[in-house]
Amino acid sequence: MRIHVHTGTGREQPITSELWAEAARRAPDGGGGHAVSFGATAEALCEALAECEMVVFTNHLPRPLPAPAPRLRHLFCTFAGIDGLMPLDWLPPGVGLLNNRGTHADKAGEFAIMSLLMLASHMPGFVADQRAQRWNRQHGTVLAGRRLTVVGLGSLGEEAARRASQFRLRVTGVRARPAPHPACERVVGTDALDAVLPETEFLLLACPLTPATRELLDARRIGRLPRGAFVVNIGRGALLAQDALCDALEEGRLGGAVLDVFTPEPVPPGHRLWTTPNLLMTPHVSCDDGASYLPRSLDILLENLRAIRDGRTPPNLVDPSRGY
């Protein structure tokens, strides 16, 4: 297959021919012998579009595509949340969009369990105490037996639930199409979210941002959580009503939160988020492993190329009607 990698600008690390060659060596078919070009400019992209069957992009792709692409069949992006590409009306007819979902699972699962442990151990309070040079003993409790609700059981939520079950948390999964899951005590539909919130001690948001999930955790639902509940968001900032969350933390109705995603990003200096009590912030890094991110993305890309070659549906094909 003729493939062009549009590295664009702005990411920490570009996909290089060396990274591709290493991924090919790891692949069971030796990488498939594809003809791959690499470029960072719109000019290189335009030239490649004339003949390539797949474009891989790591950050920004000019939309609509800046040149005719008569042979193009697939686009592959090295990220999982495609809310920034919606609506997909710029996608030429017959072209499928693939994301790199699965890349983020290991890191996301570790970040999620770290966040739950930090909240159960009073880390937000201890961070404030250290800043104030204040020795203030407060005993935390172990996670075993406590109730976690995971919204979204895609690759992130699924791995978070698996880790949580290792710590004997009692996990309720929430997803659009509920089905039993080995890491969850039960899985309910999104329409049952209101019913499970009052017994939720830890709430983890790990779903994609779509019109159906925007501000899923709004002021009303925050009010349904028990006093002292904890919130973790590793999905997208707009999954929750940020000001309502900050209000609940300031008033002590929530026990604490760990947020990795925000509205807007970067969070500007002076924003109320920075100083909200019992809130720990990380700069949108929860799901990215610095050492393995691009290699893992390429492994997933090559797995999808094998599926395409064999006439199977590539596993990472995005459903435009669902938005993930």
Add this chain to the structure above:
Amino acid sequence: MRIHVHTGTGREQPITSELWAEAARRAPDGGGGHAVSFGATAEALCEALAECEMVVFTNHLPRPLPAPAPRLRHLFCTFAGIDGLMPLDWLPPGVGLLNNRGTHADKAGEFAIMSLLMLASHMPGFVADQRAQRWNRQHGTVLAGRRLTVVGLGSLGEEAARRASQFRLRVTGVRARPAPHPACERVVGTDALDAVLPETEFLLLACPLTPATRELLDARRIGRLPRGAFVVNIGRGALLAQDALCDALEEGRLGGAVLDVFTPEPVPPGHRLWTTPNLLMTPHVSCDDGASYLPRSLDILLENLRAIRDGRTPPNLVDPSRGY
């Protein structure tokens, strides 16, 4: 058996007759039907010493004992690190000291893995960034495949190693008497510590404080760790040379540290620890579960009482020559 519980003062929660009754209900023998008295004063203690066979104490015990204790055979303390009771020359001849080791394992294991995840995820830097209202993305890495050295494989270190192996860390155990352990890739003697330090990415101190372990991690050994290594201490503050550790953090030779124990405690305001970069501090809470600490201690005490009744060596008997 005639048992007196000297609750003393200073702990958050005393052992009450209700807690004892609940523990007795959980015990396989219904608690053994012992005659138990409870008191907080030295007077009550003196009166009880005349007749009791065991004294349970939660915090301070007058030393030497303030009255003759002709029938006393055992003392049980509701803590595990007995360095504050050493030397044991105040212990009457023929009286055995029992500690509550085992109580702390679950919480300690969770605290240890939380600390490793925080260090691998740049949490100390993100805490400083949040304080400075600075958006500064840095990608962490997953724990899998990285090297952890656990010093001490008692109940704390053992559970930490078990959790670490769930995250596929490669664990080296260090203990006085090395023997293979299922959670460790290898176990070496304390005399081999110098040899394993240069390949240690994470160092966890989880051993008791004894003359042999005081300042075990001194400036020389800190210097043998690779640049960027991480240190976690859940044992006792004096296990490490605190100023040397702060120096190494300030100079950037170490990547970060999570310390739960210090010299002295409480850490006074103005102490350099509070402002040492890439150091996260918690106030000696790593191993105590607020909800289960005393019930778990009583379960262990009753288990030891059953052993004594059956003529077995009580499992929590301290070896005065070793200090744990």
